């Protein structure tokens with residue numbers, strides 16, 4: 001590990017109604033990866049935005065030193081020029097442009113007349129992708145045609161292309177497959193050898209043990225404890241630094257009595273709209289019961305999201321098959337119909353199809369269940385609405401300065417809680433959650449599991465999709481494993497092991 | 511928001527930093543259109559003494575109503591990321607249909623109802639069918655309807671104008687409440703406005719939202735000022751019926767957007783249509799409703815115009831779509847959807863008619879009027895884009 005490259009001293013950053021950073025101090029060295037951990041809303045992303053000039057001087061207080069030199073960035077360009085690159089938590093790509101254009105967005109390769117040198121642009125991008133071992137997409141692909149995971153890789157390639165010597169990753173792996181994560185870690189190791197100073201934000205503990213050298217924890221805008229080598233701290237210590245108390249059970253599991261069959265899916269197919277004859281979901285058959293949590297596992301792209309969207313009345317292509325709800329055949333032509341029958345779906349891609357960005361928390365929270373606060377004329381009872389929303393804020397401990405602030409200003413985890421509140425308020429009979437804990441801190445995860453347990457006790461049928469094996473295994477009563485559009489296995493809680501699930505998920509066992 | 515440094519950290523130095531001044535500046539920033547309207551009225555009043563007379567102000571208010579009513583509907587359409595270019599032609603068509611019906615002996619009220627249904631609801635359904643069901647961009651469909659409706663109007667009327675003889679019909683667009691009744695109504699309305707501002711404030715405080723005293727004073731003063739101007743204007747002959755109709759429609763529109771399920775859903779759709787669909791909003795039904803509302807309002811505007819003019823010509827309403835869209839955009843509704851208010855649109859509509867009225871008084875040649883109006887629209891859109899950039 002090398003000399004100190006970056007130092008942030010006494011950083012304070014205020015937003016209307018919240019002090020996001022309150023006297024933060026830390027330093028990072030060359031050739032190391034410094035993990036930055038903390039609960040949702042602790043200020044991690046904000047800290048990195050201060051570093052990268054998104055929040056320019058003097059909108060914050062405190063000093064930033066780069067190789068011992070005091071730096072004040074008035075905009076992101078200046079930070080970039082000083083060798084700082086960030087991969088933001090939220091994707092910032094332009095959907096209609098190609099991968100290459102996005103990567104070299106602000107440094108287009110132009111000839112003397114200002115026309116883009118496409119050949120060079122694509123070649124350069126290809127070289128970069130090769131270097132990163134990325135073969136899943138081409139420089140000429142449009143970003144909007146890529147999955148979120150691949151878009152994330154484009155962001156990473158973009159940051160790396162800037163040849164920065166301070167590199168910040170803000171939850172880069174939240175949408176990556178295991179293979180993509182492994183590739184990323186390979187790149188990170190290489191960068192370490194080249195002496196790049198990296199800072200890495202993540203809620204995934206296992207990852208950090210693999211890749212981080214030292215760790216620093218933020219809580220409520222303050223650094224808790226010193227920067228500590230990862231080898232010298234236990235997981236429990238880390239968690240208690242983050243949440244301020246000991247978390248005994250990472251996967252609390254309620255004991256329920258399995259009740260009657262609620263949902264039955266028979267011979268369910270979804271055609272692939274882009275490839276005629278191909279199917280996204282093949283002949284899915286399964287049941288879900290009252291009083292149980294049904295987990296769905298599988299690799300990304302195995303058809304899990306398509307399956308549940310199909311049940312919810314929003315299939316990506318023509319769907320065939322039968323769905324029975326309480327033994328009655330139902331056919332949902334739209335999510336509207338599904339919701340009316342008491343089915344809720346917490347979608348996977350929060351920013352694109354989950355949130356209504358630019359609008360308030362209360363609007364986002366109530367939009368699916370306005371009936372609960374309106375009279376026969378459709379007029380909203382504001383007092384009732386606010387009390388209800390305030391209740392959810394308390395119950396889910398959503399960290400927000402108020403109900404009227406834009407949802408964009410909440411930290412990722414708190415946005416997710418708002419979405420959960422939205423679905424709880426439809427009083428669902430069946431609640432389907434697609435990767436509900438992505439980007440959520442340990443403490444909040446446990447809260448969510450407890451909440452799900454409570455829902456099941458109240459008689460809700462819960463179906464949860466998760467890519468994290470410990471999670472599905474920890475909280476489900478039964479686990480379905482999907483592989484290439486098919487449900488290839490149904491395992492009980494007792495049968496399920498990591499190895500078995502992976503064997504089914506990768507198709508090596510049938 | 512992103513790039514503004516918090517001012518709290520700077521020490522308060524003198525007048526510019528004083529609480530009152532800051533609240534005033536914030537008001538200017540948040541209410542740019544209102545300030546522009548007041549400034550325009552002020553300038554025209556100084557320029558030409560005929561401008562700020564009860565007679566001219568009454569006229570101005572009447573001129574605003576037609577485009578204003580359409581603009582209320584256009585606000586909803588633009589909030590959901592749509593557009594309706596057929597509104598101007600529908601005004602012409604509705605005017606022709608209602609007058610022809612009456613000419614052929616149909617009772618006035620029946621004629622009005624039939625016109626609203628045929629040229630309003632029916633055309634709206636037709637537009638919505640293509641937009642909501644077949645996913646054709648609204649721009650294309652309503653552009654087509656713009657020509658079709660105009661063509662039908664010309665065909666029905668044989669290209670000529672249709673007179674109206676029934677005096678009752680002329681009252682709709684030309685009548686007045688007596689000065690006395692108007693005064694009482696205006697006083698009641700403004701008293702209610704002041705009261706509801708006060709009530710909102712109390713509610714906000716209850717929910718822990720801090721509201722600056724100065725802000726409250728500023729809005730109160732503006733409301734009183736507006737009330738005074740209105741009273742002064744209507745001392746001429748009283749409150750014109752069309753203005754009252756416009757006020758009612760604007761109120762219903764505003765209330766719907768702010769306080770109803772339907773309004774919330776409109777904003778949600780505009781903010782993120784896919785998220786709205788997955789939240790259980792029936793996008794098709796919403797689009798059908800909204801595209802019907804705007805065409806029906808346009809048909810109503812056409813009827814009112816025919817009434818005021820005591821006759822119809824098939825070219826009525828030419829380019830009204832432009833004025834309506836401008837009013838909406840000037841009023842702060844964003845072309846990228848999800849944002850906008852009726853009150854903003856009403857102010858925008860008044861800005862347009864103050865410009866029209868003032869420039870005519872000053873005898874600015876029509877050519878220049880067009881250029882100036884176009885410039886202002888571009889300015890408003892630029893402002894919208896700029897403020898979005900700052901926020902992003």
Ligand SMILES: Nc1ncnc2c1ncn2[C@@H]1O[C@H](COP(=O)(O)OP(=O)(O)OP(=O)(O)O)[C@@H](O)[C@H]1O
Pocket residue numbers: 015016018019020038039040041042043044045046047089399400408409410411412413414439441
């Ligand atoms: N643009 C903004 N305007 C107002 N408040 C903000 C803004 N951005 C962040 N905040 C607030 O600052 C605090 C810290 O947020 P930040 O995004 O840094 O959290 P985080 O640690 O990255 O959380 P997560 O793990 O959920 O991503 C939160 O309380 C958040 O509501």
Ligand SMILES: [Mg+2]
Pocket residue numbers: 044045046089170411412
């Ligand atoms: Mg964050």
